[in-house]
Amino acid sequence: xxxxxxxxxxxxxxxxxxxxxxxxxxxxxxxxxxxxxxxxxxxxxxxxxxxxxxxxxxxxxxxxxxxxxxxxxxxxxxxxxxxxxxxxxxxxxxxxxxxxxxxxxx
Numbered sequence: 001x002x003x004x005x006x007x008x009x010x011x012x013x014x015x016x017x018x019x020x021x022x023x024x025x026x027x028x029x030x031x032x033x034x035x036x037x038x039x040x041x042x043x044x045x046x047x048x049x050x051x052x053x054x055x056x057x058x059x060x061x062x063x064x065x066x067x068x069x070x071x072x073x074x075x076x077x078x079x080x081x082x083x084x085x086x087x088x089x090x091x092x093x094x095x096x097x098x099x100x101x102x103x104x105x106x
Contacts, residue, residue, distance in 0.1 A: 032082065050082045057081070 020026040025040045033054045037043045044051065056079075060070045074081070 047082070053079075053081050 017026060027036060027040075027042060030036050030042050033045050033050055034042045035045050057070060057074075060073055061067065064070050064073065
């Protein structure tokens, strides 16, 4: 292929991606807790452990109001989230962030 043909193919590919994005159908990366079901659809991950972990994060965020406090709470309780790499545990300065974890399962 000539340089001009390659340029035209590249330009058309980019235009197709832009049109798909405008329609809301472009999924390059899917957030943790969701799965790409088909080319144009995402759905919640059926794994109950992942669903419960995400519910815990959002519940704690509603209580604590900042992502930092949620993060410190989860680290204090040594709760690992699915798909997240755990960093070494850091010591809390004065223990001001209290975290009480309640099981959501019956």
